[in-house]
Amino acid sequence: MKRVRINAGKVGLVFKKGDYNRVITKGIHWLGFNEKVIQYDLTKPFATPVALEILLQDKELEAMLHVIEVKDNEVVLVYENGNFKSVFGSGRYTLWNSLKDYKFTRVDLTKIYITEKIDKTLFSNYALTKYIRAFEVATYEKALLIVDDVFTKTLESGTYRFWRNDTSIKIARADLRQLQLEIAGQELLTKDKAGVRINFYTQYKVIDIEKALLDNKDYEKQLYITMQLALRTFVGNYTLDELLEHKESIASSVLENVKNQATKLGVRVLNCGIRDIILPGDMKEIMNQVLVAQKKAQANSITRREETASTRSLLNTAKLMEENEMLYKLKEMEYVEKIADKIGEISVSGDGGMIKQLKDIFSVNR
Numbered sequence: 433m434k435r436v437r438i439n440a441g442k443v444g445l446v447f448k449k450g451d452y453n454r455v456i457t458k459g460i461h462w463l464g465f466n467e468k469v470i471q472y473d474l475t476k477p478f479a480t481p482v483a484l485e486i487l488l489q490d491k492e493l494e495a496m497l498h499v500i501e502v503k504d505n506e507v508v509l510v511y512e513n514g515n516f517k518s519v520f521g522s523g524r525y526t527l528w529n530s531l532k533d534y535k536f537t538r539v540d541l542t543k544i545y546i547t548e549k550i551d552k553t554l555f556s557n558y559a560l561t562k563y564i565r566a567f568e569v570a571t572y573e574k575a576l577l578i579v580d581d582v583f584t585k586t587l588e589s590g591t592y593r594f595w596r597n598d599t600s601i602k603i604a605r606a607d608l609r610q611l612q613l614e615i616a617g618q619e620l621l622t623k624d625k626a627g628v629r630i631n632f633y634t635q636y637k638v639i640d641i642e643k644a645l646l647d648n649k650d651y652e653k654q655l656y657i658t659m660q661l662a663l664r665t666f667v668g669n670y671t672l673d674e675l676l677e678h679k680e681s682i683a684s685s686v687l688e689n690v691k692n693q694a695t696k697l698g699v700r701v702l703n704c705g706i707r708d709i710i711l712p713g714d715m716k717e718i719m720n721q722v723l724v725a726q727k728k729a730q731a732n733s734i735t736r737r738e739e740t741a742s743t744r745s746l747l748n749t750a751k752l753m754e755e756n757e758m759l760y761k762l763k764e765m766e767y768v769e770k771i772a773d774k775i776g777e778i779s780v781s782g783d784g785g786m787i788k789q790l791k792d793i794f795s796v797n798r
Contacts, residue, residue: 434463441531443496444469445481452486455493478526498527498534505597507563509537509550516551519559539563544579544594544601555593566593567603574641578602583646606641610702613652615660626672629710632683634659635703636694643698651697658693659704662686679706 437460438444444456448467488494501524502508508520513533537548554560568591569575575587580600615632638644644651666682683705694701
């Protein structure tokens with residue numbers, strides 16, 4: 433006989449000649465001939481020394497164990513005393529159930545949606561992240577969820593997590609902010625065959641993400657081509673002078689023309705306009721010559737108008753003096769005063785009659 437003591441927090445398995453016999457718990461026990469005991473810590477996982485199926489035939493021992501069977505397409509989240517402890521992959525696990533309070537959450541990895549009640553803080557835990565795939569949709573975006581190449585639903589902004597498995601999951605995003613499309617350096621011919629280069633801009637927003645991403649391929653490129661063709665059509669209907677004069681109305685016409693096509697692309701064109709009209713070097717020189725000629729013609733026209741007005745004023749003055757003797761005399765005195773201002777000295781001969789000589793100098797015979 434052999435005396436064995438099992439302390440608190442431990443348990444012993446008794447084997448006789450290598451075969452499992454019984455389980456013994458806290459206290460003093462006597463072992464018979466050819467019996468030996470293996471002690472286990474109840475706070476640690478149980479590592480069976482023989483086939484577990486043999487041990488579980490003992491109902492007393494079975495009642496003391498958690499036996500967790502995890503299939504190939506499953507994982508089990510283990511919580512110990514209310515706190516997340518670990519993740520069990522496929523296999524068999526045994527835990528003592530007396531000292532610690534264990535809870536288990538079983539997850540079927542053949543599905544993609546996380547329907548289990550799992551605290552969000554655990555999603556950043558490395559033990560769990562390898563079983564999860566996450567997708568971010570920004571505040572200014574919407575996205576399409578595509579599962580096994582089949583459109584499933586539209587996602588608003590946020591973080592989306594799915595179980596990791598063989599199911600294909602794709603996220604197609606679209607920016608919902610106001611966007612700008614530049615059509616730069618377009619070489620176009622006007623109605624009068626003048627070659628110009630135009631820089632054009634378009635502001636737009638995505639309003640139907642399903643049309644933009646599912647019904648159309650590269651909706652931005654298609655919008656670019658649509659705007660480009662509309663611009664080419666309208667520029668070709670104007671002469672160079674008309675183009676320069678009505679470039680704002682051309683932009684409005686282009687905007688109106690592309691609205692329907694833009695709607696089919698899932699976007700709304702908000703605004704567009706011609707930013708620059710660039711002329712070739714020889715055309716610039718010709719335009720400058722035309723501008724100089726126009727300005728000279730305007731200057732000559734103004735000069736002729738001023739001369740005509742001056743002549744008309746003199747004629748009116750002459751008519752008034754002819755009809756009014758006093759006005760005529762006053763005009764004479766005005767000119768005499770002007771002449772006197774420009775005379776440095778006056779010579780008068782000394783043979784008398786000085787007053788008469790001055791009168792003769794400044795008198796005007798009509």
